[in-house]
Amino acid sequence: MLASMDAYRRLEDHHRQLFHLDHVSAITSWDEATMMPSGGGAARSDALATLAELRHERACAPELGALFDEAAGGQLDEWQRANLAHMRRAWLRNTALPVALVGARSRARSRCEQAWRTQRASGDWAGFQPLLEEVVKIEREVAGILGQAFQCAPYDALLDDYNPGLRQQHIDPVFEKLGAFLPDFIERAVQRSDARAVQAPSGPFPVAAQRALCTRLMGALGFDFERGRLDVSHHPFCGGVPRDVRITTRYDEGDYTTALLGLVHETGHGRYEQNLPEAWVEQPVGAAHGMAVHESQSLLFEMQVGRSQPFMRFAAPLIAEAMDPEGKQPAAFTPENLYAGQIRVTRSLIRVDADEATYPSHILLRYELEKELMSGALEVADIPARWDEGMQRYLGLDTRGNFRDGCMQDVHWPAGLFGYFPSYTLGAIIAAQLFAALRQAVPDVDEQIAAGDFAALSDWLRRAIWSQASRYDLDALLEHATGAPLSVDAYLAHLERRYLK
DSSP states (O other), X not given: OHHHHHHHHHHHHHHHHHHHXXXXXXXXXXXXXXTOOGGGHXXXXXXHHHXXXXXXXXXXXXXXXXXXXXXXXXXXXXXXXXXXXXXXXXXXXXXXXXXXXXXXXXXXXXXXXHXXXXXXXXXXXXXXXXXXXXXXXXXXXXXXXXXXXXXXXXXXXXXXXXXXXXXXXXHHHHHHHHHHHHHHHHHHHHHHHHTSOOOXXXXXXXXXXXXXXXXXXXXXXXXXXXXXXXXXXXXXXXXXXXXXXXXXXXXXXXXXXXXXXXXXXHHHHHHHHHTXXXXXXXXXXXXXXXXXXXXXXXXXIIIIIITSHHHHHHHHHHHHHXXXXXXXXXXXXXXXXXXXXXXXXXXXXXSTTOOXXXXXXXXXXXXXXXXXXXXXXXXXXXXXXXXXXXXXXXXXXXXXXXXXXXTTSOSTTTTTOTTOTHHHHHXXXXXXXXXXXXXXXXXXXXXXXXXXXXXXXXXXXXXXTGGGTTSSOHHHHHHHHHSSOOOSHHHHHHHHHHHTO
């Protein structure tokens, strides 16, 4: 028994070291996106590749296999058993991949993402295509190896990397029900939106004023700036580690809502990371759950809270003070007008700029194409035509020749993040389910939000989600939080209530 517990402790020490390597990688990647000069790209690619190879070799240490077997016989508590299971799963995934492939994967991703930052702006598909082809080639190889190792479809193996245990057979029925709902819903929502009068605030909105407003609202929502910071990047994201969360945004002097609502979204990610259980923060079980749950936290903050009528009653005076300091546009900054502006529905080309009602259509398209790319049914050269066909079918929009605002718009594929996109819409579904349960537990939550009091919201999320980390699988986590497994019903009801009623 003592030997078993000693084996478990050695595994904890080993994974603490892996966490520290991940810490270095996360902050270095943040620097690459925010601070690194353009001439540093090649050296950074090599450095990150070396770090990835070292981390992979350490994660694949052959002695771990015997330690897992020995530790399994110990008297472990529930958290320790879950931690051991996560350790073993990660080791099995890592040992399936050759070290050379891990390094090649890191280099291809880094080079493609760096090129994308300039080629996307000019719509240079011809220059971008061969770089993406290399990424896809490697991801197919990785998916094939992992699929064989875990006896699942190649794309399922990639899904599993972001949401453990998630398979196409779980996603397809949910997305099919959503896909059947969306066309008629979007048509009616657009009609109601077009009939709704909205006075758009007039800029320019200085970046300094936007940053001050965003920082103030992030603080009100509970973001801890002693363990996190805000910067600027080409593509907004939340990165870093739980004790050092790095959030980025982009500012548009013609539209302050781009940064404001984007940061409400990223604050949801950040608060999740900052509130993971401290006792387990350096262990696999102490990490955030799969990315669908992570996205549920950001989308709960942005969609369930940030775009709600109660939140606008709280935020309107702060927004007016920052964006209209001389009070020249009082009608534009009323809570009612700001809310009406947030529930406008229009079909758009850009996923990150899409409204809540049309956003799921963008994800359904990407999910389709990812599955085809990984199965070999679609080649990179054919993405533009397939993209346009899907945009026409889902949203009635023509993207022919518009690579920048079409198939080159997202960072995910150049970064090699195949299997991530479904997490966004699954996250929205989970967010609606969580908020419905929260409303039952805290009946006056709307009044509290309108008063700028987010304590009850935070306390409920801390108990239900944040403190649980990766202790449970997805269905068990949702059962713990809401009393029911994953269901799309609360999400569909939310969309109808906000946009049609």
